[in-house]
Amino acid sequence: MAMLAVLALGGTAAARDSNVRWMKFDEALSRASTNGQPICVFVSVNPNGSG
């Protein structure tokens, strides 16, 4: 299921924008605090639970 989701995310989001930039959560928080832009976190591996 995780692989399917990665493909889905890639197919609908990342692949449509070749400039998509993945960043660390802390960096995203820092940037969001300056302009209010939201953050999307995709859990591709979950060390705390399933997967």
Place this chain on the structure above:
Amino acid sequence: MIKLNSGFYMVRCADKATSDKVKSDAISTVIFFDGDGKEYHRTIVSTADTVEAAFKKANELYAKRPISWASGEPASVMSDTRSDRKKLVALAFLDDKKDSETLVASLEDRWTAKYQDRLAFTRVAFDRTSEICKKYNVSSVPTLILVNPSEEDAKKSVVDQLVAKKELASVRSFLVRAFDKFDRASKN
């Protein structure tokens, strides 16, 4: 074609530290956080359709919201708001110029929209000779004054004020600071 992820900072969570921070509980989850770092939506995705639906929902939940201006004179708005101890009256001294439009746009932005629930907005046409401008010492436009309606004395009732056009981040900081001050005072 809509770029679903445009307007979002994208983070891939595959390590324990990030997983702890976002409290991930299942693989293939997308979790959305607002500009204050507060989670506001999470869902599991598996197909292109579910990813698209997740982004659509996230955009709907974190969206610009038009201000609902109170009708009536400021005095009656104060009176009507007095019973709600959590609310402040926002006296917005505006004109039809761009700086006023910018201030209103900042108050309607998705980042600041959540504060609207705690504000009764009153639009006041700026006229420096008017009684209300004199009462609150308003001499320039735009000016936003947050007033505690429970306080009778005009000067004491002012929780904070924002003068002149400010960018979104400053308006948001102003609101955070003002409500922090108001909430702390309410507890005492």
